Amino acid sequence: MTMIKKIFDFYLDASIHVALAIFSLVHVTALTLNITVQIELYFFIFFGSVGCYNFVKFGVEAEKYILVVNTYQKNIQFFSFGCLLVAGYxxxxxxxxxxxxxxxxxxxxxLYALPVLPRHKNFRSFSGLKILIVAAVWAGATVLLPAISVLDEISWNVKIETIQRFLFVLILLVPFEIRDLKYDSAALKTLPQRVGVNGTKMIGYGWTILFYAITFLKTDLNLVHIAVKTILFIVLLLMLLKTGTSQKKYFSSFWVEAIPLFWWLLFIISKKCTI
Structure with missing residues (x-):
């Protein structure tokens, strides 16, 4: 049991879980827009996500990521470099x-991770900017990248999907922001620090309603899209309802980050049921 727990913790700590979430969202984009994304882009996004996420997590200061003393982090470092090599290929x-x-x-x-500014260590040091950058990068990587790799122009549906994905990631970040409230520096001025836990959850509910509502702005809307988004809408509301400052160990790091995988599975099952 101890070995299984160690493997599971490495799976989470080495960002494999979050990379699978990103990978699944790319396929959701392909299914939603009815496009065929080349397999190399899938691989690049998955392996690149592992390397980039671990760099951001463990290497906010570049020298700390190069000169690693801790054996566990060194294993993650080697794994990350291997993933970056695969992504580079x-x-x-x-x-x-x-x-x-x-x-x-x-x-x-x-810019998010590296100290490039004189008064701020990096862009994540700007108050309120952190979650916007993360959401924008996820939306760009999981919607715009696969779309432009196939389509000649950014259509209306691609724009709507990008906005939805941006909102979706913002919603998923709410539990992390609330969880980290007790650890974050007051200088960061995160959303929970500004408006409190209840205020942050209310904003999250608003984002969730908007995420669901703009589904109906798409021109290629069908019953599968509506059914999947309705179930996802309910799951996101329940997630926010269960979110608090005292969270179980894997609530955010596993269950919240598993919601993109759940979205992908919903889409796969719905597609098969309509065939």
């Missing part, structure tokens, strides 16, 4: 258009 198969967007997303991620 996939770059040879991607188009120039995808490269441009990858550069933009990589630049934003770097």
């Amino acid at each position: 996939q770059l040879f198969f991607l188009s120039e258009r995808v490269f441009v967007w990858l550069f933009i997303l990589a630049a934003v991620t770097g």
